[in-house]
Amino acid sequence: MEKKPWFKTVFRGYLLDFQIPETEEQTVLGQPANLRNLDVKKICDQLARAHVKATYIHAKDNQGNCYYNTGVGHKHKGIGDRDIVAEFIEELHKRDIIALLYVQMSRDRRSWQYEEHRARLSDGTPFLRRDATSLLPSKGDYPICCLNGPHREYIIAILKELTANYDMEGFWLDNWEGLKLPCYCEYCKAKFREDTGLEIPEKPDWKSLSWRTYYEWRKKLNTEITREVIEAIKSIKPHVSVTRNGAGFGFGVDMEGCCDCDDYVSSEFHSFTGFGNLSQQCEMERAMSGGKSFEVEIWRFFMASARGVQRGYQVKPLDMYRLEMFSVLAHGGIIQFYDQINLDGTLEPRVIELLEKVYSEVMIREEWLVDAKPIEFAALYWSKYTNDYHGGNDKYLNYLASFDGAYYSMMEEHIPFNIVMDRQLTTQSLSDYKVLVMPNAVCLSDEQAEAIRKYVKEGGGLVATYRTSLANLFGSPRKDFALSDVFHANYIEPLTYRYSYIKIEREHPVTKGIYMELPMTMWKALQLKVMPFRDVEVVGKIVYPYRGFQMGNPPLELTRYPAILVSRFGKGRVVYFSGEVDSVYAQYGHPDYKRLLANAIRWAAATRAPVEVDAPATVEIVVSKQTKENRLIIHLVNYTSVSAPWAKGRVAQETIPIHNIKVRAKKMRDRSVGRVYFAPENKEMTYVEKESYIEVEVPRLEVHGMIVIE
Numbered sequence: 001m002e003k004k005p006w007f008k009t010v011f012r013g014y015l016l017d018f019q020i021p022e023t024e025e026q027t028v029l030g031q032p033a034n035l036r037n038l039d040v041k042k043i044c045d046q047l048a049r050a051h052v053k054a055t056y057i058h059a060k061d062n063q064g065n066c067y068y069n070t071g072v073g074h075k076h077k078g079i080g081d082r083d084i085v086a087e088f089i090e091e092l093h094k095r096d097i098i099a100l101l102y103v104q105m106s107r108d109r110r111s112w113q114y115e116e117h118r119a120r121l122s123d124g125t126p127f128l129r130r131d132a133t134s135l136l137p138s139k140g141d142y143p144i145c146c147l148n149g150p151h152r153e154y155i156i157a158i159l160k161e162l163t164a165n166y167d168m169e170g171f172w173l174d175n176w177e178g179l180k181l182p183c184y185c186e187y188c189k190a191k192f193r194e195d196t197g198l199e200i201p202e203k204p205d206w207k208s209l210s211w212r213t214y215y216e217w218r219k220k221l222n223t224e225i226t227r228e229v230i231e232a233i234k235s236i237k238p239h240v241s242v243t244r245n246g247a248g249f250g251f252g253v254d255m256e257g258c259c260d261c262d263d264y265v266s267s268e269f270h271s272f273t274g275f276g277n278l279s280q281q282c283e284m285e286r287a288m289s290g291g292k293s294f295e296v297e298i299w300r301f302f303m304a305s306a307r308g309v310q311r312g313y314q315v316k317p318l319d320m321y322r323l324e325m326f327s328v329l330a331h332g333g334i335i336q337f338y339d340q341i342n343l344d345g346t347l348e349p350r351v352i353e354l355l356e357k358v359y360s361e362v363m364i365r366e367e368w369l370v371d372a373k374p375i376e377f378a379a380l381y382w383s384k385y386t387n388d389y390h391g392g393n394d395k396y397l398n399y400l401a402s403f404d405g406a407y408y409s410m411m412e413e414h415i416p417f418n419i420v421m422d423r424q425l426t427t428q429s430l431s432d433y434k435v436l437v438m439p440n441a442v443c444l445s446d447e448q449a450e451a452i453r454k455y456v457k458e459g460g461g462l463v464a465t466y467r468t469s470l471a472n473l474f475g476s477p478r479k480d481f482a483l484s485d486v487f488h489a490n491y492i493e494p495l496t497y498r499y500s501y502i503k504i505e506r507e508h509p510v511t512k513g514i515y516m517e518l519p520m521t522m523w524k525a526l527q528l529k530v531m532p533f534r535d536v537e538v539v540g541k542i543v544y545p546y547r548g549f550q551m552g553n554p555p556l557e558l559t560r561y562p563a564i565l566v567s568r569f570g571k572g573r574v575v576y577f578s579g580e581v582d583s584v585y586a587q588y589g590h591p592d593y594k595r596l597l598a599n600a601i602r603w604a605a606a607t608r609a610p611v612e613v614d615a616p617a618t619v620e621i622v623v624s625k626q627t628k629e630n631r632l633i634i635h636l637v638n639y640t641s642v643s644a645p646w647a648k649g650r651v652a653q654e655t656i657p658i659h660n661i662k663v664r665a666k667k668m669r670d671r672s673v674g675r676v677y678f679a680p681e682n683k684e685m686t687y688v689e690k691e692s693y694i695e696v697e698v699p700r701l702e703v704h705g706m707i708v709i710e
Contacts, residue, residue: 006054006098006169007241007264007293011329011366012359013336014047015056015102015172015297020343021063022077035078038345044091046352051359054098056172056336057088059162061102064110068166072157074110089168100170100241101162103155105229107175111151112143119146119177120185122202127181144177147225149187156232163236170241171233172266179222180246180253182214192217206389212474215388219254226261243295247288264293266336269324275618275639276408278324282331286374287382287419295334298324300351315350319641319703320652321358326704329365330622330635332372364680368633368706372624375632376432377609378417378601380406381425385443389475390467397583402440402465405582406597410437412617413598416609427454435461435605437597438468439582445473449482456486457570461604463597465577466528487576488536488567492529500527501543501555502563502579508539509603510566510575513595519543519555520592527579529561540564542578564596566603575600608693614662616640619701625668632668633679634707636661636698661698665709679706 020034047055060066065076068085089099111117112126119127129142145151159171184200192200196213205211230242241263249267259265265285269278278296285294298321302314325335337359339351382403391398410417417437420429425448430436436452441464444452449469456462469482470491480491501519504511514520527542540563545553565576577600585593602609611623611634620637641652667673673694676685685707687696696707 005241005263007295007334009370010053010098011334011369012052012362013054013056013295013334014050014052014355015336015338016043016058016347017102017338017340018058018067019061019063020076020078020341022065034343035076035345038079038082038084038341040084040087040091043347044088044095044097046347047092047097048095050352050356051363052097052337052355054100054169054334055088055092056100056102057085057092059085059101059103060108060158062104062107062109062175064104064108064112066158068162070158070161072154072161085162085166089166093167098169099167100172101166101168102172102174103159103162104174105155105244106145106147106151106177106179107142108145108151109141109143111145111154114150116149116186117145117151117154118185119144119181119183122182122184122200124184127183144181146183146185146187147176147179147229148183148191148221149185152225152229156229159229159233160236163233163240168240170243170263172243172245173229174245176222176226176244176246179225182218191221206391206475212389216474219257223254223257223261226258230261245297247285247294249284259288259290259292262289262292264295264334265289266295266297268297268338269299275620276411278327279331279411279620279622280404280407282328282333283419284382285333286331287421287424290423291373293334294332295336296328297336297338298328300337300339300348315348315354317653318354318357319655321354322361322655322703323637323639323641323652325358325362326365327620327637327639329362329369330620330637330704332369332374332624335362361680365704365706368626368631368679368708370626371628372626372633374418375416375610375623375625376418376434378410378415378435378437378605379420379424379430379433380410380417380437380439381441382419382421383438383441383443384422385473385475386441389473390442390471399440399442401583401586402580403582405580405584405586405593406437406439406465409582409585409594409597410601411620412594414611414613414615414619414621415598415601416611416621416623422448425451427451427458430455430460431458433460434607435463435601437601438462438464440466440468440580442467442469442471443473443475444469444471444482446482448473452483453486453569456572456574459571459606461573461601461606462486462569463575463577463600463604465582466526466580468576486569486574487530487565488533488569488574489530489562489565489576489578490533492531492561495527495529495542495561497545498524498526499545499553500579501545502527502540502581503543503555503558504540504564506539508537508566510564510596510599511539512599514592520596522579522581522584523588525580525584525587527561527563530565530578532562532565533567536562536565536567538562538564539566566600573604573606575604608666610666612664616658619658619661630668630674630710632665632709634663634665634709635704636701636706637704638701641703655702658701659699661701663696663698663707664693665696665707666693668709673709675708675710677708679708681705 066073127144243266247265544557546556618640622635
């Protein structure tokens, strides 16, 4: 039987970050010699005691220093004659720990010293981000090398040297910044001129053809470079795994094409621990990879601030580690715990103590993680083209807020869903889902529109908002919706008010639970004037505000323009909102907007979800299945300790248990259920069987638990 790649079965990873400049290069005088107490055996013993199963060790850092005997790069003087990479690989393998190598790609001080290696701004100056705070004792330089020039040859030589000479299981290639920014070095300008006959535009202008040409060219070039770099490794040792930090995120990246190069997808979690942020990143990675394994880096650092993401050196509380790691596991991801070595080459004992505790809890959950796949019910469409070509200067308000609003609405309402991207926007891929949700997906190709049309006609549900399908893939506006026949409406023009209302006109499953007498505010959110077809049902209309009023502009004039349309297209059900109800929820959090979206999704699906949960919004539900074991697994992740939704900059200081969570789950097969239990405790659960569903109650949920139905 062929052995599975390590990343299919291992969930407990660890990255030991060095990033330590040589002592004589420090700008602060008087610091002791670094790495003086580096004890590889002791560190590997600590990792084994903490139940680590895969470890990334530094082969080349962002200073440009190598930690092995190299004939290509600069060896770190702090380690003297030692080969730290060889020592770590040997000691990790003795303890049955997977050995992986970290290589810094484009942030490289030593390579940056060569003029021809530097990424450059439009005026020709080298790309060097620097902390300008005058009181800092040392500089926060961030030099970037271009991977389209000679620096790529240098990196490939490093990777070939390591692959040929060391018995590692894989690589983690960090910082592809040299691909994710517009670069104006001579190599990039010459390549663009050769391929297109054009010059690189001096500044981004998403409406200009020249900038669009450059951006699409850059995506293709970046994919080519990614393939070339990874092939350099695979040509020597095909079995060695390769992944890149950041995967498909960032400027100029073909989210799906670049991820196809990776064996699994990896990224750092650089957001607030608040409800939904980590969940969204996990689902984005899964969608980008097309279902491959994915990994999320959980930092040892304490990162929480009302001012934005901050890297605090303080160690996180145990409950915060548990919450973050269990959330990654619930989505089927690999945990990569990020730790930083002390200056003298030792590990912080407190970190290892906490890691041992939480990884012992991870370990006993892995039985329900291997080969688990998400169930298909609702598909939430992420449109990179809309984000790129329609977002403009304020990408959040113009697109991301709509996506976030739909995401959090579904998450808080416990609707099982997966993110889908362009590659899944085909009739065949969508056929696995009961409903497709398109939050303000402005940019859509004719081919994609036809796939959606066919999907709905054959019985799929559709919920779309605002300007969905009003532009082609690259943002050029259409005169009418590409999906006008599906929406049962023609586009007229935008509403002239940035403040209007929705008045619910009649009772319908979509408007269930909405107070009908008071119009719903659309504050600083546009609505569109559309002309409904005769056979469509208008359940809500647009209301104009009182003009000239300075304190809230109350509703005044009921218009003839629809705000909510419900219809049937072929065998499928369709709900179209002419305004940004999703964006409004993302910005203001009022539950009516969430309720509207959730009602629309459930009605358009035309069937009950495979799992229904009665729990607070702060309990995340993730549903997966293990086909071989014939298991349905319902993960429950309790975010209540981070406070209510929308509270940013908060941390999990303690666990607040939730009691009496009621769950209805569809049986995986027609015959009676074999067993229902709560994992990882393997505690039998009492359940009631009703037709194709079972009903069960969870008496108490701490941070994470799983209802397992066999």
